[in-house]
Amino acid sequence: MGVRRQARPRRRTALIAAAVASLLSASYAASGSAAAADPPPQPPPQLTQAKVDDAVGTLDRVVQDGMRKTGVPGVAVAVVYKDRVVYLKGFGERRVGASGTVDPDTVFELASLSKPLASTVVAGAVGDKTIGWDDPVAGQLPRFALKDPWATEHVTVADLFSHRSGLPDHSGDLLEDLGFDRTYILEHLKYEPLSPFRASYAYTNFGVTAAGQAVANANDTTWEKLAEDTLYDPAGMNSTSSRFSDYDKAKDKAATHVKDADGSWEAKYVRDADAQSPAGGASSTARDMATWMRLQLANGKLDGEQIIPADPLERTHLPEIVTSPPRAPAGRTGFYGLGWNVSYDDQGRLRLSHSGAFELGANTNVTLLPGEQLGIAVLTNGAPVGLADSVALDFFDTAQYGKPTTDWLALVDQVYQQQEDAGRSPTDYTKPPANAAGARSDDTYTGTYDNDFYGPLTVTAAQNGELTMSLGPEPMTFRLTHFDGDTFSFETVGENATGPSGVTFKGGSDGAKAGKVTVEAFDENGLGTFTRP
Numbered sequence: 001m002g003v004r005r006q007a008r009p010r011r012r013t014a015l016i017a018a019a020v021a022s023l024l025s026a027s028y029a030a031s032g033s034a035a036a037a038d039p040p041p042q043p044p045p046q047l048t049q050a051k052v053d054d055a056v057g058t059l060d061r062v063v064q065d066g067m068r069k070t071g072v073p074g075v076a077v078a079v080v081y082k083d084r085v086v087y088l089k090g091f092g093e094r095r096v097g098a099s100g101t102v103d104p105d106t107v108f109e110l111a112s113l114s115k116p117l118a119s120t121v122v123a124g125a126v127g128d129k130t131i132g133w134d135d136p137v138a139g140q141l142p143r144f145a146l147k148d149p150w151a152t153e154h155v156t157v158a159d160l161f162s163h164r165s166g167l168p169d170h171s172g173d174l175l176e177d178l179g180f181d182r183t184y185i186l187e188h189l190k191y192e193p194l195s196p197f198r199a200s201y202a203y204t205n206f207g208v209t210a211a212g213q214a215v216a217n218a219n220d221t222t223w224e225k226l227a228e229d230t231l232y233d234p235a236g237m238n239s240t241s242s243r244f245s246d247y248d249k250a251k252d253k254a255a256t257h258v259k260d261a262d263g264s265w266e267a268k269y270v271r272d273a274d275a276q277s278p279a280g281g282a283s284s285t286a287r288d289m290a291t292w293m294r295l296q297l298a299n300g301k302l303d304g305e306q307i308i309p310a311d312p313l314e315r316t317h318l319p320e321i322v323t324s325p326p327r328a329p330a331g332r333t334g335f336y337g338l339g340w341n342v343s344y345d346d347q348g349r350l351r352l353s354h355s356g357a358f359e360l361g362a363n364t365n366v367t368l369l370p371g372e373q374l375g376i377a378v379l380t381n382g383a384p385v386g387l388a389d390s391v392a393l394d395f396f397d398t399a400q401y402g403k404p405t406t407d408w409l410a411l412v413d414q415v416y417q418q419q420e421d422a423g424r425s426p427t428d429y430t431k432p433p434a435n436a437a438g439a440r441s442d443d444t445y446t447g448t449y450d451n452d453f454y455g456p457l458t459v460t461a462a463q464n465g466e467l468t469m470s471l472g473p474e475p476m477t478f479r480l481t482h483f484d485g486d487t488f489s490f491e492t493v494g495e496n497a498t499g500p501s502g503v504t505f506k507g508g509s510d511g512a513k514a515g516k517v518t519v520e521a522f523d524e525n526g527l528g529t530f531t532r533p
Contacts, residue, residue, distance in 0.1 A: 042371040043348050047399055049081075052374060055399035056087045062394050063091050066409055072363075072382035073265050074102040074254050076286035077391065082373045083298060085290045094381070095255040095267050104287045107239055107253040108379040109271060111356025113364040114242070114282035115208055117231070117292065119161055119316040119339030120308055121278075122215050123300070124230035127309030130218045133158040133338065137214035144210055145190040151197045152190075160211035161338040162320035163203050166194035168525050170496070172206035172276075175454070177494030178472035182275045186210050191453045193525055201321045201336060205279035208339070212278025223278055234307045237291055240284040244272045247283035254381035256361025265382060269360040271495065280356065289366065289377035296352075297373050316340055317352055317370070347400075353392070357384040359495050367392040374399070386412030425520060429481070429489035429500035437485035442467060444508050445486075449517050449530030457517065457530045469503065469517075486514065492521050 056079055063075050073096050079087035090102035110117070126133055134156050137144065145152045151166055159165045171192045172185040180188075185206050195202060216223040227242040239250070247253060248270075255267040273281035284292075295301065300308035319335030319342045326333050335342040340352045349371045356364040363384040368375040376395050378388040390408035397404040439445075442461035449457045457471040459480070467480040467488065480488040486505040492498050498521060507515030515532050522528035 042350060045372050046347055046349075047369075047372045047374065051399050051402075052081050052086070054402070055395050058398055059087055059391070059395065060089070062391055063089075066387045066391060067092055069409060070382070070385045070387050070413075071259065071263065071265055072380050072385065072387050073257050074106070074381040075387070075391075076102050076104060076106055076108065076254075076379045078104070078286040078290035078293070078377045079395070080290050080293045080297065080373075080375050083294055085294070088286055088290060090286065094253065096257060096265050097267075100252070102254060102381075103252070105239060105252055105285050107247055107250040107283050107285055108364065108381060109247060109254075109256060109273070109356075109358065109362045110282045110284055110364050110379070111273070111280050111358045111362050112205075113354055113356035113366055113377075114273075114278065114280050115161075115339040116296075116316070116352075116354050116366065117240075117282050117284075117339075118208065118212050118227070118278040119337075120292070120296070120313065121227045121230045122157065122161070122212065122338075123312040123316055124308045125215050125219060125226065126312035126315075128219075131157065131215050133161075133312065133315055137211060140214035140217040141186065141210060143187045144214075147190055147192060147194050148197070151194060155197070157211045157215060158315075158320060158338060159198060160204075160207040161316075162336050163201050163207060164198050164321040165204065165207050166197045166200060167202060167204045167207050168192055168195070169202040169204065171202075171204045171525075173496050174522055176206075176275045177496050178454070178476055179474050180275070180472065182209060182213070182277075184473070185275060186213065188453055191527060198321075201323050205276045208279040209276045227278075227282075231292075231308065234305075235291055235295055235302055237284065237288040240282065240288045240292075242277045242282050244274045244281060244283075248272075250283075253283075254379070256358060257382045258359075258361050259383060259385070267361070271358050271360040271362065273358075280358075284379075286377060286379055289379070293366065293368060293375040293377060296368060297370055297375055317342065317350065355389055359383055359497065363388040365389045365392045367396060369396070384416050386410075386416055423498045425499065425501050427502060429483055429502065432483050436483065439482050439488075440486065440508070444512075444514055445505050445517075447513060447532060449532050451527070451530040453527045454522060454530070457519075459517070469519075 074092040074094055076090040088104045090104055090106055092102050094100040094102055094106055125131055136154055136156055138153055155165050171189055175185045212223050216226045219226055224242045232240045256271050257265040258268050260266050295307055299310040300306055300313045316338040318337055321336050322333055323336045324334035341354055343351045345351055349369055351369055353367040361383050363380045365388040366377045376392050378391045380388045386409050389412045393408040394404045446459050446461050457469055459469050461467055468477050469480055470477040478490040480490055480503055483489050488503045489500045490503055492501050501521035503519050505514035505517045516529055518529045
């Protein structure tokens with residue numbers, strides 16, 4: 001039985017980048033407003049101090065109710081309004097089973113909320129004129145290439161930050177799961193197939209990372225140091241870093257948690273995202289996020305000082321590519337800017353947002369209404385179940401309408417669950433067919449197989465007859481469980497784990513060794529076949 005190619009959807013790190021934007025578009029359409037051909041200029045502020053105060057007054061209850069319903073161990077929330085921090089609070093535990101409560105200075109991993117932070121950093125570098133948003137990255141990344149030479153020559157910092165380079169969804173993420181570093185991953189994106197350049201949207205952590213690295217190279221420094229020197233230090237964001245080691249050594253930090261089968265939460269995994277630091281490797285606190293939101297809403301200023309130049313920062317807030325076409329004639333189109341989801345509500349107001357999600361235990365959200373000078377950041381230390389996103393959605397609904405317009409927690413969690421279910425293999429490898437064919441002798445399968453993208457894969461037989469496959473720089477070793485004939489299964493691991501997945505050997509009839517092996521979980525883009533030399 002052969003492996004069917006697994007149709008993996010966007011992973012949770014990108015889910016809210018499109019799915020919740022679509023939900024918002026549907027919500028806007030339901031109110032009956034007509035969509036304009038072009039976004040209007042920012043209308044005058046429509047929220048009053050009293051409305052914002054009322055929404056702020058619900059946050060304690062909303063957060064605590066959400067934690068009770070989901071079991072997420074810890075949450076920190078910051079709200080800014082008219083350049084003031086009007087809410088700053090922590091809830092729950094930093095780590096289940098250990099002493100220490102979450103407070104405004106607890107450090108959380110941000111996951112993809114790192115992207116709007118990164119575009120803020122790049123806006124600073126663009127303001128210094130070391131590189132431009134529309135400059136090609138090829139000159140700064142000599143060994144970086146896309147599959148098409150013309151795209152390689154022309155792809156810009158803005159193309160990569162807005163996910164319109166043509167790279168497939170989440171290109172390179174599986175290499176990160178196998179332990180490859182940033183250099184290896186960026187140098188191997190050239191093997192990925194491309195969709196139409198600048199005409200298609202596909203969320204790519206390592207596309208953003210390539211852009212960030214190019215900007216750092218243009219400044220003759222590392223990405224981590226550039227972020228520190230350009231944004232974190234000048235803004236006084238003293239607990240924010242783009243290095244995992246800084247998060248790891250913080251005394252007041254929130255551990256990442258996943259939900260066990262019995263419904264309890266466990267600090268089971270450590271998520272080191274240094275390989276994709278510009279896209280997902282930042283860590284911060286609610287207090288520092290409040291500072292950054294104030295800077296964003298004040299066009300790069302903080303306490304009267306211009307930290308980030310206004311013009312290149314404003315560019316990050318503009319639509320660059322369509323992410324979600326309207327679902328109804330009066331619906332709203334969702335866009336992606338430079339590190340931001342960009343949308344417009346029924347009142348014609350610009351809405352900027354981004355979520356972060358680590359399957360290994362973090363979920364975050366930031367949402368801004370620049371025309372209202374209002375923003376919220378929600379940080380959680382649990383795998384995504386919709387809590388961070390729903391707190392933000394509830395807050396803005398309450399400010400505008402006096403109450404939430406729907407049960408956002410249930411709705412967003414449902415989207416997450418649908419995505420998780422859709423990501424699994426269509427084959428249930430826990431249930432071999434009743435008439436399954438037996439495997440051939442171990443030496444049919446053992447040996448080393450080559451692959452330009454993933455590197456070598458080695459199949460080994462133990463004395464007890466158990467087969468394993470090993471690959472990656474460490475390497476990582478996976479047990480192969482027989483399923484049917486020349487098809488085995490293994491358990492996927494890491495941020496992009498999707499449960500059991502197939503491994504099918506081909507060739508080697510009449511006693512000869514198998515010539516190829518295809519790993520289903522690695523084959524979404526046709527790169528998962530390894531060949532015996």
